[in-house]
Amino acid sequence: MKKILAILLAGMMTATALVGCGGGDASSKTDNGSKADNGSSDGAAKIEGSIVDDSYFGDEGTDSKPVTLKVWAPDAAVSLVKEQVEAFKKAYPKRKFKEISVVAQGEKDAATNILNDATTAADVFSFPSDQLNKLVDAGVISQVAFKDAVTEANDEGTVKAGTLNGTLYAYPETNDNGYYLVYDKSVVSDEQAQTLEGVLEACKKAGKKFIMNAGDGYYACTFAFTAGVKIDGLEKDGITQKFVKYDEDEAVATLQAFAKLIKDYRGTFQSLDVANIASGFAGGKCGAGIDGSWDTASNQKALGDNFGAAKLPTINVNGTDKQLISIFGYKYIGVNGSSKFPATAQILAHYLAGEECQLQRTEKLGWGPSNKKVQENKAVTGSPVLKAIGEQAKNACIQVNVANTFWDPMANLGNKIIADTCNPSDAAAMKKLLNETISNVRDEG
Structure with a gap:
């Protein structure tokens, strides 16, 4: 890398500092052999x-x-x-x-x-x-x-x-950079949008789809996070994902609740790419979905006055409503x-x-x-979407210091939970899936 404006800034601003996420020399050498200053300042910049x-x-x-x-x-x-x-x-x-x-x-x-x-x-x-x-x-x-x-x-x-x-x-x-619940207000009421059970029931009654890309780790991590399996940056090696402590029995019960609800609404719950949400609204086939701000314009265009936005809903786990936890x-x-x-x-x-x-x-x-x-x-x-995302951000894990090994195991977790072969009543199998997911994220499996 070349020096950036070195002459104009009289040495106050120089080329890129190459610092590894696991630590290292804060004044690493650039390609031309010069020393890069750690943390550039604007100096006398106008x-x-x-x-x-x-x-x-x-x-x-x-x-x-x-x-x-x-x-x-x-x-x-x-x-x-x-x-x-x-x-x-x-x-x-x-x-x-x-x-x-x-x-x-x-x-x-x-x-x-x-x-x-x-x-x-x-x-x-x-x-x-x-x-x-x-x-x-x-x-x-x-x-x-x-x-x-x-x-x-x-x-x-x-x-x-x-x-x-x-x-x-x-x-x-x-x-x-997060996602929220987007819904057709002619299908799902604002009250129904508060619970996943309410959203799915409303969509089923109207013969519409509920779309979530459960096979993508970016969205599927919601299953694990809601269960209490939350990330907390990287270990000291700068590579391995760190997790916060969690109650395994509660985690298993939460994953079982997701699996049962999805099984009960088989056909209504659809695991598809988020691009299908806006097109589904436009074609009258989708009632609600989990999408991000990047698709706001297309979703609003498709729904018009029936556009609805809210934080992610809750799911009932053994009689208690738990807020869905996302990544933000x-x-x-x-x-x-x-x-x-x-x-x-x-x-x-x-x-x-x-x-x-x-x-x-x-x-x-x-x-x-x-x-x-x-x-x-x-x-x-005045944006209902940004308000919804802001509220959901309070119930999210921050998307910083995420290991490369995080996404695929989370995607596998989502695919296994929504699979026809998944038995929600098999706690032992769900516990095994949970432990395998964490092991694979930590690259130990």
Whole structure:
């Protein structure tokens, strides 16, 4: 990785610090052999909102060195990000931009694709908070060049989750990376939406589907978390998933309750990709589902005035209603450490993560902002979806420091619980499944 604005910042801002998630030298050597400062500061940077002084481009964007960048954005945001990139280019009329392409790339696969070949990956990319460790550990993500401005503008939780060993590595983009219950109000009443039993009964009565992607570990971990099997970061080795203590009998009983309820509503409960929720609403086949803010616009369009949103419901376990526990995190914009235009990539990432762009994504896509000023906007305070996600966030495990081995065992747990062969009354089999899941997450099995 090259030094970032080293001359302009007179040594106050340098290239990426490569620090492994398990510890290590906070001033690791960069590719050119220079020392990278741990935790960059804006120094004397002139920053107004999402705009930094033109001089920070250095020799990038000149006639002799026109800028070529690639940006990865999720499918739903590609069109808007293209518009934002054009606005960015207009904000710096003195600079030469040969091309800034915006390419669709799923956020959950961003880290994997960058690790495959950072030199051909995007210069600027979006990713969820749980991928930060592997990006830093592999040394493929640059530290944030405008730390002070970013820290001041965004809420503390997102800044903290984007920081490792005192270094901020990513520009906060959202504060809403979680899921909630979305439902057709003509099918499910607001009261019925409070319990999973009520939701399923309403959908069955109307001949509609309830959709949850139980075969995806991102959603299936809800079964384990609700049972009390919650994660608590990583062990000291920086690799192995740590779990909080839990009551095994209660955990088994909770998983049995899920299995029985799903079996009782076989045909109504459908384990499908979340993309089927909006299309199901539009086609009149879906009554409710578990979805995220990234699909807000499509779900609202499909349901119109019948659009309903609430935190996840409860499930009754041996006579007690238990709140469903989900996973909740944040989304970030990162800068590829192998970018040939590191200064421009940093400036663009800062712009795309800034107040104006976050507000646009909130208004047009329904995303929840990390920017403190945007959080006070009526587009946020008046959003039933962001309210629902905010309430669910109080009943969630934070999606930070999640082991690579976490997702597949959780997906297997979900698939086993919803399988036709699952016997909800077999406590011994459920206990075995639970123990195998945890063992596999910890990579001991």
